[in-house]
Amino acid sequence: MIKLFHVYKQYDTKLVLSDVTLLVEKGDICCIVGPNGAGKSTLLKLMFCQKKPDRGQILINNQNVTHMSQKAISAVRQRMGFVFEDYRLMLRKTVLQNVALALTIAGTPLKQGRQNIDRVLAALGLEHKKHDIASTLAAGEQQRVCIARAVVSDPLVLLADEPTGILDSAAAIEVFDLLRGMSMRGTTVVLATQNQDVADRFPQHRVMLNHGRVTEQ
């Protein structure tokens, strides 16, 4: 569950988020849609404690994350998955090493972890790339590895920033199915996209963001 109360965020003099209030229930999939520069990425970064809001409060699973120590932030992130816009893979490591890292950090039991890796890599069509070095992968494959790493530890909250940005429609559908499956099993999902077609696939809970303001919910 994610709650935002009157959140403001400013970079230097530019107001990027203005009075954003939002509620995403447990197991819900919320799709934030808006044009380039609307503040979608910033909104997700606030939820991920990567940035601090200037005003307002943010609650993740009833825990106020607005003012937290680095240590507490680590603990929160271990229960969250984040699909980064720029993937953030360890390029010298293999696909398996990249994905397994999330399990090592989250402390997932080894046996369950192995099952999760196989399941997730299969769902994203990456089984045959398991032992490839990340830097040798195509961009679309790197994006899927990033998704695999975000979901492999069965997080309570999944934040995905343009997760299908450069995927072909078949791969994108695989990803959407994976997200729906996760939400069905209780993961709270927030998805940010500038693509209206993507947004149309998640009509249950759509949030329009324009110039940092929620214009339609």
Add this chain to the structure above:
Amino acid sequence: MKLVRYLVYCLSETGANVFDYRGLSVVALVTSALSMLCVGLFFLIYVNIHGVVQSLEEDITMNLYLDENLSADKMLELERVILSYPEVGNVRFISSRDAIEAYLKRYPTEKDLMESFGNQALPASFVVGLAPTHRTVEGVGSVAKKIEGVSGVSEIQYGQEWIQTLWWSTQLLMLIGLVVGVTLTLASIAIVANTIRLTLFNRKHDIGILRMLGATEAFIRGPFLLEGVTLGALSGGGALILLKIIFESFIYRVGDGFMQGHSIVFLPPPTLAGVVVCGALLGFVGALLSLKQTRKVWA
């Protein structure tokens, strides 16, 4: 289970770090091994000379030569005084005659010479043995100082010169060893710290990712601390191997002739283990230092 997985992670990260900077790691390894070798050499020499000093101290005795014509009463009195010192274990009287006999037994050809001096050719003396707890160069020195003022004693002899020289040389050696050791240890720590700082910068991007995935500071530091400990322990081990080679091929051969009767020994096993542990500790401190320095950069 969780810990095992983390240890595996640390090992593989450390391996990758050392491999990425293998040239630098080898340089760090060799320089700190050589530093530790120097310290080890001092230690080896110290241990051996100290051993000689100790065995010489074991049968340390003093000879108190008495004034000529000292009366029997005075001699008894003197013996009582000397026995009352806590440092003294036993006192044996050697009369003038006994002394001459002993001398002649050793050098029978000098009989004529001795006779020309008469009965008093050699003075009577006390041979003073020290109590076990005071059989040291310092112990014998303090007794000598006390007896010096007592009347009736004309001369004190305890072969002080060369025992004392040896004793001072061990003290000096220890001091030099300490100074050199501390200097080289600091240098080694700096070298290890520098190596790890470079690998840290090399991993800057990856560390950022680890933070994003919820890794704690302790989790992130593990591999770098392990790298320091590994480098340190390896250089300790390397230093010991070099020391053993030098010992077998050089010191042992040259030294055994020089040390007459006292066989030269290598460092005892607990010390060997101590060197490796010290190396590991040194590496740990080096890693900790570099982690402290870099924390500000991307906390």
